[in-house]
Amino acid sequence: MDLQLAGKVVVITGGASGIGLAAARTFAAEGAELVIGDRDEAALTAVAAELGAAGQRVDVREYGQCAALIERAAAEHGRVDVLVNSAGVGGIPRLFAESDPADGDWDAMLDVNLRGTMHCCRAVAERMIAQRAGRIVNLASEAGKLNEKRIVVYGATKGGVIALTKGLAIELGRFGVTVNAVCPGVTRTPMTAYITDEMEREWARYYPLGRLGRPEDIAPMIAFLASAQAAWITGQAISINGGFGRS
Numbered sequence: 001m002d003l004q005l006a007g008k009v010v011v012i013t014g015g016a017s018g019i020g021l022a023a024a025r026t027f028a029a030e031g032a033e034l035v036i037g038d039r040d041e042a043a044l045t046a047v048a049a050e051l052g053a054a055g056q057r058v059d060v061r062e063y064g065q066c067a068a069l070i071e072r073a074a075a076e077h078g079r080v081d082v083l084v085n086s087a088g089v090g091g092i093p094r095l096f097a098e099s100d101p102a103d104g105d106w107d108a109m110l111d112v113n114l115r116g117t118m119h120c121c122r123a124v125a126e127r128m129i130a131q132r133a134g135r136i137v138n139l140a141s142e143a144g145k146l147n148e149k150r151i152v153v154y155g156a157t158k159g160g161v162i163a164l165t166k167g168l169a170i171e172l173g174r175f176g177v178t179v180n181a182v183c184p185g186v187t188r189t190p191m192t193a194y195i196t197d198e199m200e201r202e203w204a205r206y207y208p209l210g211r212l213g214r215p216e217d218i219a220p221m222i223a224f225l226a227s228a229q230a231a232w233i234t235g236q237a238i239s240i241n242g243g244f245g246r247s
């Protein structure tokens with residue numbers, strides 16, 4: 001199937017690592033024009049060089065930086081066809097009753113995962129409305145649907161991303177803009193580097209497909225949702241989770 005992504009202008013936040021990086025590689029292989037935004041300047045430089053993409057340092061917690069990222073893509077290419085919001089932080093796994101609202105961990109997850117995604121969606125919204133076309137794909141999580149002990153706050157931010165996605169889909173649908181969320185189960189990336197092979201063997205018992213996720217398991221769905229073939233899919237939170245939870 002030709003996804004017709006060649007020449008499409010794709011902005012990916014968090015594209016220097018993990019799932020965002022796998023998505024960036026998929027879009028590059030499809031011939032898209034990539035603008036990658038990430039806070040990690042060293043990784044960003046390496047990824048941009050690997051993919052022949054534009055790289056811009058951005059902290060999605062700052063609205064002005066998100067707007068500048070979108071403006072750069074628009075200035076260089078004349079439009080923005082796709083926004084993928086993959087920038088995210090996992091926080092410190094611990095029981096909610098033992099977490100400290102004042103130590104910054106809650107703020108980091110809320111500001112990057114929820115507010116950062118809102119910033120980038122807001123920064124691109126008017127442009128996509130004017131274009132009468134666009135695709136937004138937000139990285140939520142299976143935790144945003146089911147949640148799980150020790151990641152309650154993280155899951156709450158991802159539940160917020162799902163609600164954001166559904167609300168935006170309603171507002172933007174009449175302009176031909178689709179907004180969807182992808183909800184991975186536990187996926188082995190730098191964010192989950194604390195997971196050992198031994199832990200994966202243990203946890204894999206809860207996954208009907210017998211293993212945890214890899215970034216390459218998630219990237220094809222991101223690319224598909226960004227494609228012309230996904231024109232009648234919007235407001236969805238699509239699980240990719242090896243069968244875990246089956247929600």
Ligand SMILES: NC(=O)c1ccc[n+]([C@@H]2O[C@H](COP(=O)([O-])OP(=O)(O)OC[C@H]3O[C@@H](n4cnc5c(N)ncnc54)[C@H](O)[C@@H]3O)[C@@H](O)[C@H]2O)c1
Nearest residue numbers: 014017018019039040059060087088139141186187189191
């Ligand atoms: N790995 C998992 O198990 C899993 C599961 C479900 C959902 N997710 C979500 O998928 C997305 C990607 O996660 P990943 O596992 O690839 O993580 P990752 O740590 O490998 O990549 C996240 C990227 O986001 C960037 N980033 C972090 N804060 C930023 C900020 N303030 N501004 C700009 N960039 C910032 C990091 O530099 C990094 O390059 C996240 O939204 C995450 O919550 C991950």
